[in-house]
Amino acid sequence: MQTKRTIFPNKGLPWLLIGPQMIVTAVFFLWPSAQAIWTSFRREDPFGLNTTFVGLSNYARLFESGEWLEAAGRTAVFAVSVTALSMLAALTLALAANRVLRGSRIYTTLLVWPYAVAPVVAGVLWWFLFNPTIGILPLALSALGIDWNHRINGDQAMILIVIAAAWKQVSYDFLFFLAALQSVPKSLIEAAAIDGAGPFRRMRDIVLPLISPTTFFLLIVNINYAMFDTFAIIDATTSGGPAGATNILVYKVYADGFLGLNLGSSSAQSVVLMLIVVALTFVQFRYVERKVQY
Amino acid sequence: MARIQIGALRKTYPGAKTDTLHGIDLTIEDGEMAVLVGPSGCGKSTLLRMIAGLESVTSGDIRIGERVVNQLEPAERDIAMVFQNYALYPHMTVRGNLEYGLKNRRTPRAEIDARVTEAARVLEIEPFLDRKPQALSGGQRQRVAMGRAIVRKPQAFLFDEPLSNLDARLRGQMRVEIRRLQRRFATTSIYVTHDQLEAMTMADKLVVMNAGRIEQVGSPMDLFDAPRSLFMASFIGAPGMNLLPVDDLRGAGVDLGGLPGNTSVIGIRPEHLTTDTVGAGIVLDLTVEAVELVGSETLVHLGAAGLSAPLVLRRPGALSVAPGTPLRVALPAGHLHGFDGHGLRIGAASRQGQPQTAAMS
Numbered sequence: 001m002q003t004k005r006t007i008f009p010n011k012g013l014p015w016l017l018i019g020p021q022m023i024v025t026a027v028f029f030l031w032p033s034a035q036a037i038w039t040s041f042r043r044e045d046p047f048g049l050n051t052t053f054v055g056l057s058n059y060a061r062l063f064e065s066g067e068w069l070e071a072a073g074r075t076a077v078f079a080v081s082v083t084a085l086s087m088l089a090a091l092t093l094a095l096a097a098n099r100v101l102r103g104s105r106i107y108t109t110l111l112v113w114p115y116a117v118a119p120v121v122a123g124v125l126w127w128f129l130f131n132p133t134i135g136i137l138p139l140a141l142s143a144l145g146i147d148w149n150h151r152i153n154g155d156q157a158m159i160l161i162v163i164a165a166a167w168k169q170v171s172y173d174f175l176f177f178l179a180a181l182q183s184v185p186k187s188l189i190e191a192a193a194i195d196g197a198g199p200f201r202r203m204r205d206i207v208l209p210l211i212s213p214t215t216f217f218l219l220i221v222n223i224n225y226a227m228f229d230t231f232a233i234i235d236a237t238t239s240g241g242p243a244g245a246t247n248i249l250v251y252k253v254y255a256d257g258f259l260g261l262n263l264g265s266s267s268a269q270s271v272v273l274m275l276i277v278v279a280l281t282f283v284q285f286r287y288v289e290r291k292v293q294y
Numbered sequence: 295m296a297r298i299q300i301g302a303l304r305k306t307y308p309g310a311k312t313d314t315l316h317g318i319d320l321t322i323e324d325g326e327m328a329v330l331v332g333p334s335g336c337g338k339s340t341l342l343r344m345i346a347g348l349e350s351v352t353s354g355d356i357r358i359g360e361r362v363v364n365q366l367e368p369a370e371r372d373i374a375m376v377f378q379n380y381a382l383y384p385h386m387t388v389r390g391n392l393e394y395g396l397k398n399r400r401t402p403r404a405e406i407d408a409r410v411t412e413a414a415r416v417l418e419i420e421p422f423l424d425r426k427p428q429a430l431s432g433g434q435r436q437r438v439a440m441g442r443a444i445v446r447k448p449q450a451f452l453f454d455e456p457l458s459n460l461d462a463r464l465r466g467q468m469r470v471e472i473r474r475l476q477r478r479f480a481t482t483s484i485y486v487t488h489d490q491l492e493a494m495t496m497a498d499k500l501v502v503m504n505a506g507r508i509e510q511v512g513s514p515m516d517l518f519d520a521p522r523s524l525f526m527a528s529f530i531g532a533p534g535m536n537l538l539p540v541d542d543l544r545g546a547g548v549d550l551g552g553l554p555g556n557t558s559v560i561g562i563r564p565e566h567l568t569t570d571t572v573g574a575g576i577v578l579d580l581t582v583e584a585v586e587l588v589g590s591e592t593l594v595h596l597g598a599a600g601l602s603a604p605l606v607l608r609r610p611g612a613l614s615v616a617p618g619t620p621l622r623v624a625l626p627a628g629h630l631h632g633f634d635g636h637g638l639r640i641g642a643a644s645r646q647g648q649p650q651t652a653a654m655s
Binding site (some may be wrong): 184187188190191192193194195196197198201205206209210 | 367368373375378381383395398442474
């Protein structure tokens with residue numbers, strides 16, 4: 001593809017044009033990040049009266065504490081579950097919508113709605129649905145002999161936030177999958193049909209490989225979403241409970257920093273998270289670039 | 295190897311007001327190359343896709359060999375298709391593309407290898423077997439698409455405008471090559487194109503379609519020499535036949551001699567117009583409007599007051615006449631074609647298949 005290049009007559013205008021973006025990035029990303037890194041090397045009392053430089057001891061304590069490692073393990077379980085659930089559901093819906101000849105735009109529009117719902121509202125929605133006292137789903141589940149109470153059962157709490165977080169992400173994944181499916185040339189499917197491949201084989205041998213770039217892209221986006229973007233949903237449904245069963249890394253940063261007022265440790269955790277994001281994105285994009293070319 | 299028989303085949307798309315195909319009857323003999331040609335929207339691709347099993351049949355029969363295949367899946371019809379955009383699997387190597395159909399049919403490994411090697415040799419694509427289609431040129435992709443059809447050893451090849459994405463030079467080469475391969479394997483073939491040059495040069499049996507019906511079937515030369523209708527006369531040949539309404543000619547005071555009474559349009563091919571007017575039947579005084587020098591031949595566009603469309607005269611070699619020059623041309627009686635008020639050839643039934651004889655003398 002050819003890129004169009006514009007040559008500016010002087011250096012002032014380009015700086016002026018990228019200026020607003022640079023300022024936004026500096027104020028809302030670079031400055032807080034620098035603050036977090038700086039704070040992570042210090043210990044502060046809860047009232048902010050007294051701070052001491054402690055070097056890497058915040059990090060050392062983090063990796064020695066079983067609590068943080070447990071939260072990391074929980075986060076992995078949560079991220080993998082959310083990613084798998086939302087992508088599978090989205091792919092199924094996209095395949096269905098792709099087959100529909102009439103009214104597929106209505107389906108598409110309806111399926112995109114959850115994405116427009118604010119995370120907190122989504123959280124509250126599922127909190128109501130699964131509320132052990134007034135919720136409709138625990139009532140239905142009790143008919144099946146399942147005693148639902150995510151306030152005392154950690155596994156159930158985890159299932160709740162996985163469902164709530166995945167539901168919110170299905171719309172996004174659905175749109176990308178649908179676009180990818182629609183860009184698979186029809187003649188390829190027909191050629192495969194003539195070549196003796198049934199629906200399952202056409203899916204496995206032709207469609208899935210051809211949409212794999214989208215699949216890998218969504219994998220990255222979903223893992224990042226589950227790990228770092230689900231704070232509001234957790235806060236509105238379980239608040240990390242019961243007994244820390246849904247306390248994933250990003251929630252722990254908030255809990256330790258703003259509830260526990262341990263700013264040093266909280267900053268160290270967010271720096272670690274930042275490094276995880278960078279590493280994850282880098283590794284995955286490198287992998288995608290190399291493997292998903294055809 | 296099989297004969298393909300199509301009987302009273304109709305296609306109506308749901309919600310469409312008119313039929314796409316209005317009862318097609320056609321037989322293609324074993325080993326024959328049939329070319330379906332017609333203007334866009336005439337239903338030729340729909341017919342091909344129905345034979346392939348990619349479109350459902352509204353009514354009528356399709357037989358491949360002895361089997362009625364109406365209800366069979368494309369895979370069960372034992373046909374291979376070459377698509378306009380080649381439809382090569384982009385994520386598989388050339389070898390993978392060739393093998394895919396055989397693997398799906400659980401062909402033994404040794405047999406697969408033998409067939410792929412043979413096809414690659416015939417098509418001269420051995421050096422590319424381990425490349426992806428993306429790394430190939432248009433002509434090479436076309437060969438791979440052919441190879442994918444050949445390795446299957448099907449009962450019939452179906453071609454859906456396979457050369458329309460190639461440049462003119464390559465198209466000429468591939469035309470000859472496809473015909474050579476088709477003869478070599480003697481596989482019954484149906485070839486869809488909108489290019490009448492391709493149609494004329496490749497067909498054993500030329501099927502011209504118009505508006506969901508078969509207009510005329512026959513050998514290319516039969517159709518060229520005795521077009522059944524005005525549509526056929528203007529469609530076959532490039533440029534098409536010169537068509538002159540009789541009323542216009544009479545109005546211009548032209549002596550038409552003894553034409554059958556029901557003649558409403560007379561036609562003459564550009565190469566049969568002559569400037570040698572001695573003792574000729576119909577003579578027209580025209581003016582040169584434009585001259586196209588093609589190199590090997592010259593096309594002269596001639597106009598006159600009272601004529602709606604210019605006549606085209608074709609001469610071998612270069613001919614230098616300036617636009618505006620008056621030119622007297624004759625329409626030799628032996629090369630005239632006559633059409634009646636319904637646009638049908640006069641005496642068509644008796645004249646079909648007799649080369650170089652025109653309808654009137």
